Amino acid sequence: MAPGLAAATAPSPARGVGFPILTVITLLPAITAVVAALLPRRRIEFVRLVAVGGSLATFVLTAFLTWRFATGTAAFQFQSEHTWIQSFGISWHLGVDGISLFLVLLSGFLFPLAMIGPTIHGDSKAYWVWMLVLETGCIGSFLSLDLFLFFLFFEFTLIPMYFIIAGWGYANRAYASMKFFLFTLTGSAVMLVGMLALVILHAKANGGGLTFDLMALTRGSPISSTAATLIFLSFVLAFGTKVPLVPIHTWLPDAHTEAPTGGSVILAGILLKLGTYGLLRFGVFLFPTQARDLAPLLLVLAVVGIVYGALVATVQKDLKRLVAYSSVAHLGFIVLGLFALTSQGLSGGVIQMVNHGLSTGALFLLVGMIYERRHTRQIADLHGLQKVAPWLATIFTVVMLSSIGVPGLNGFVGEFLVLIGTFITHRWYAVVGATGVILAALYLLWAYQRVFHGEPTGDNAAMGDISWKERWVMAPLLLVIVFLGVYPKPVLVRIQPSVDAVLVHVHDVTGYRQPDVARPAAAPASQPETGK
Amino acid sequence: MWVPLAVLAVLSAVGGLLNLPWAPFNFLDRWLEPVVGPYSAPLPSSGFRYFSAVLVLAVSLVGVAVGLRVWERAARHAELEPTVLRRAWFIDWLYARIIERPGLALSNFSAYVVDQEIIDGAVNGVGGVVRRGGRSLRTLQTGYVRNYALGIAAGTVAILLYVVVVAT
Numbered sequence: 001m002a003p004g005l006a007a008a009t010a011p012s013p014a015r016g017v018g019f020p021i022l023t024v025i026t027l028l029p030a031i032t033a034v035v036a037a038l039l040p041r042r043r044i045e046f047v048r049l050v051a052v053g054g055s056l057a058t059f060v061l062t063a064f065l066t067w068r069f070a071t072g073t074a075a076f077q078f079q080s081e082h083t084w085i086q087s088f089g090i091s092w093h094l095g096v097d098g099i100s101l102f103l104v105l106l107s108g109f110l111f112p113l114a115m116i117g118p119t120i121h122g123d124s125k126a127y128w129v130w131m132l133v134l135e136t137g138c139i140g141s142f143l144s145l146d147l148f149l150f151f152l153f154f155e156f157t158l159i160p161m162y163f164i165i166a167g168w169g170y171a172n173r174a175y176a177s178m179k180f181f182l183f184t185l186t187g188s189a190v191m192l193v194g195m196l197a198l199v200i201l202h203a204k205a206n207g208g209g210l211t212f213d214l215m216a217l218t219r220g221s222p223i224s225s226t227a228a229t230l231i232f233l234s235f236v237l238a239f240g241t242k243v244p245l246v247p248i249h250t251w252l253p254d255a256h257t258e259a260p261t262g263g264s265v266i267l268a269g270i271l272l273k274l275g276t277y278g279l280l281r282f283g284v285f286l287f288p289t290q291a292r293d294l295a296p297l298l299l300v301l302a303v304v305g306i307v308y309g310a311l312v313a314t315v316q317k318d319l320k321r322l323v324a325y326s327s328v329a330h331l332g333f334i335v336l337g338l339f340a341l342t343s344q345g346l347s348g349g350v351i352q353m354v355n356h357g358l359s360t361g362a363l364f365l366l367v368g369m370i371y372e373r374r375h376t377r378q379i380a381d382l383h384g385l386q387k388v389a390p391w392l393a394t395i396f397t398v399v400m401l402s403s404i405g406v407p408g409l410n411g412f413v414g415e416f417l418v419l420i421g422t423f424i425t426h427r428w429y430a431v432v433g434a435t436g437v438i439l440a441a442l443y444l445l446w447a448y449q450r451v452f453h454g455e456p457t458g459d460n461a462a463m464g465d466i467s468w469k470e471r472w473v474m475a476p477l478l479l480v481i482v483f484l485g486v487y488p489k490p491v492l493v494r495i496q497p498s499v500d501a502v503l504v505h506v507h508d509v510t511g512y513r514q515p516d517v518a519r520p521a522a523a524p525a526s527q528p529e530t531g532k
Numbered sequence: 533m534w535v536p537l538a539v540l541a542v543l544s545a546v547g548g549l550l551n552l553p554w555a556p557f558n559f560l561d562r563w564l565e566p567v568v569g570p571y572s573a574p575l576p577s578s579g580f581r582y583f584s585a586v587l588v589l590a591v592s593l594v595g596v597a598v599g600l601r602v603w604e605r606a607a608r609h610a611e612l613e614p615t616v617l618r619r620a621w622f623i624d625w626l627y628a629r630i631i632e633r634p635g636l637a638l639s640n641f642s643a644y645v646v647d648q649e650i651i652d653g654a655v656n657g658v659g660g661v662v663r664r665g666g667r668s669l670r671t672l673q674t675g676y677v678r679n680y681a682l683g684i685a686a687g688t689v690a691i692l693l694y695v696v697v698v699a700t
Contacts, residue, residue: 179655250652312643315636 017068020080022094025061025104026140029054029111033132041125051128055112055135062108062139069101071493074501076145084149089199089211093146098498099280100142102354102491103273107142109476110269110361111135117473118261118368122168130167131262134160138270142277147195148212150282151188157271158184161263168260176251176258183251187241194234198286201227217286218505225289232290235283236298242275243331245301246308256324257377261368264320268327268364269357276334276353280346280502284338288506291339298339299422303432305332310439314446319370319377322447323363326403329436330356336433337418341506342518345421346499351491352414355484359403359411362477366396369470370451373463379447384456389465393452395474400448402481404440410484424518 032054039047069077076095084092096104111131120127137160140153158181165177198217203210206220222228241248252272256264279298284291309328316322334356337349369392370385371377386393402409405416415437423430456463466474484491506512551560562570575581602617619625 247651250647250655308642311635311639312647315639315643 017064017078020078021061021065021068022078022096022143023080023092025058025065025108026094026136026143028058028061029132029135029139032057033129033136036125036132037129039125041123044125047125047128051125051132052112052115054132055108055115058135058139059108059112062105065096066101066105066494069096069494072497074098074497079145087209088148089203089209089213089216090148091146091213092149093213094140094143094149095145096143097501098495099350099502100277101494102350103142103270103277104139106273106354106357107135107138107270109480110265110357113361113365113473113477114262114265114269117265117365117470119372120168120260120262127164127168127260127262130160130164131266134164134266138266138274141274145214146212147199147214147217147282150214151192151195154274154278155185155188157274161267161271164263165255165259168263169258170260171258172254173258176254179251180255183241183248187238187248190234191238194231194238197227198223198231214281214286222289222509228287229290229294232283232287232294235278235287236294239275239278239283240301242278243272243335244275244328245298245332245335246305246328249305249309249328252328253321253324256327256364257318257321261364261371264324264364264368265361268324269361272327272331273353273357276331276338276349279335280338280349284341285502285505288509288512292341292506292510292512295339295341298335299426299429302332302335302339303429305329306336306433306436307439310436310443314439314443317379319379319382319447319451320364320367321377322379322443323360323367326363326440326443327356327360329440330360330403333415333418333433333436336422336429337414340418340422340425340429341503341512342421342424342514343496343500343503344417344424344518346502347492347495348414348417348419348421350495350499351484351488352411352418354491355402355410355414358477358481358484359399362395362399362474362481363403365473365477366392366399369466374459379450381460382451383458383460384452384454385460385463386452388456388461388463391471392466395466395471395478396448396452398478398481400444402485404444405437408482408485410481410488412485413488421518424515 032051036047036051036054039050041047065078074097076097079095080092081094082092084090111134115128115131134157137153137157141150141157144150144153162177162181165180166173169176195212199210199212201223202217202220205223211217223231237248241251243249244252256267259267306329309325309330309332313322313325313329316325330352334349334352337345337347337352340346367377370382373389374382376382398409402411405411405414419430419434422433503514549557551558616622
């Protein structure tokens with residue numbers, strides 16, 4: 001076995017790469033941030049070179065990771081495990097599976113675009129440094145296989161995001177950044193108590209020392225079901241705030257609208273996925289019984305989010321706020337798929353996390369480009385932009401159709417899988433959820449009509465089209481949006497084994513079996529390859 | 533604008549060739565076989581098929597003829613066209629009343645009453661309560677030593693009373 005693969009878990013057929021690639025990917029942005037912070041501010045081109053270079057190098061590494069990732073296995077690959085605080089059973093334990101792989105790749109992909117794409121007003125050096133620090137926090141959260149380490153990275157994302165909103169945001173940024181911080185911190189404080197309770201109760205039930213290791217916590221005799229339910233709910237509160245689930249979502253429209261464009265891209269593209277990823281990795285995986293029993297609660301919240309988010313988005317007067325509320329609806333789809341507890345639902349949920357990151361990230365970039373030219377985001381002030389900015393309108397159309405979920409573009413694949421997977425186990429939830437697809441077409445097409453159609457009036461007539469640099473920033477996003485819509489297989493085959501392993505794990509613990517019709521023919525549920 | 537129309541016209545003219553019963557047109561029957569497996573529905577007798585084809589054609593032609601007559605008359609005398617036809621069977625009118633207005637009302641209610649007033653109102657309410665609570669507690673911190681001494685004395689008396697009355 002090649003180095004870089006820990007022998008602690010089941011042997012995996014993954015190829016090693018000769019160096020601890022996950023540790024490097026996690027720490028490279030932070031190291032770049034330190035280097036960039038030490039460079040003199042008056043040589044700003046040099047700082048940009050280092051900062052953007054660091055994030056691009058991280059992207060290259062995540063792409064390399066995806067290339068070397070072995071398909072057909074659910075095991076965690078490229079694991080790095082080093083004891084950190086022995087007396088508490090805390091270790092630096094990183095690993096990647098099909099669920100986290102594409103979230104890491106998405107982070108590597110979106111961060112350089114969010115750093116290069118938008119115009120930065122103010123101190124660009126500090127902005128790049130915070131973005132790089134944020135990138136380490138995000139990637140570290142997706143890769144951590146130790147609860148303590150995860151919590152550390154999860155909390156760590158708050159600080160740079162707070163400063164990005166508060167420092168580079170729009171008029172109401174102080175209120176929005178404080179609201180974002182307090183909401184997330186309240187949820188995660190409750191989750192910290194839950195995590196500590198889980199670790200201590202698990203140690204009591206099984207003897208031996210404390211351990212924060214994700215895999216170790218799934219083994220051994222279970223803790224009492226009352227305690228497990230309470231701990232699961234504390235996780236749901238923390239991750240549900242991050243997703244966000246209605247009614248704990250009102251930090252989102254404020255934070256997304258007031259954040260600078262790059263901050264909104266990362267907030268919607270990556271940070272929201274920490275919530276859905278956490279629900280799956282730490283909610284469903286650590287508490288299969290509670291996830292199964294309380295699935296109706298999550299499903300109801302998901303469906304309410306889909307319909308409510310769409311209704312509220314329809315009547316927004318601010319274009320950026322409209323996109324923000326569309327996230328509430330889209331994230332509802334992801335939660336719906338995850339708690340349908342079927343192969344299709346889970347796969348759809350995971351791929352939809354990537355899709356939403358791409359299409360909503362792109363929408364925020366485009367809205368930012370409009371704002372840079374018109375200094376307004378009010379839909380009523382924008383009119384006939386199609387005439388003066390045909391490139392912008394064309395790109396906006398493709399991204400919008402992807403967000404609606406039109407077949408042939410990426411959004412369709414995820415939404416379709418989610419709806420199929422949900423229909424199999426929870427028919428009526430899927431029926432109500434499907435109205436969200438129609439409502440998405442309604443609010444986005446109506447907004448497009450008001451902003452882009454007609455004859456440009458007033459200042460709109462003088463607006464210029466987007467620059468070549470901006471077109472090059474949008475090009476990779478469009479490419480991936482179309483590619484994943486036409487040929488999602490390379491992504492799905494890597495997600496599938498890990499998703500099935502989650503269902504096998506749920507089956508092992510609870511005896512719950514997904515209906516036969518949902519089971520992929522090649523992998524019967526009794527197959528004992530769970531990657532544990 | 534005529535190009536897309538021309539493309540559509542050509543396609544609709546020749547699209548009927550798809551799946552004619554002779555090769556190489558008849559591939560649609562088996563199009564989904566790789567996914568759903570082979571399936572063959574029992575076909576009705578050929579006489580019935582010809583009958584239904586002719587019937588459908590005849591009904592369509594009659595429909596076109598009736599439509600033309602109605603339209604011709606109305607085109608010459610617009611006032612003769614019945615209101616229900618002039619308003620396109622009242623589809624738009626119904627749509628505006630059944631879907632559009634209630635939908636917009638529900639959306640506006642969700643966005644500006646439920647979301648802003650109730651949910652966010654509760655959120656900001658919590659913030660306001662904490663702020664007001666802090667402000668009123670702040671008045672305790674007067675900075676006068678005698679006030680603090682009074683507090684300590686009152687506390688001591690309370691503890692002594694507890695010890696004397698309850699604990700003994």
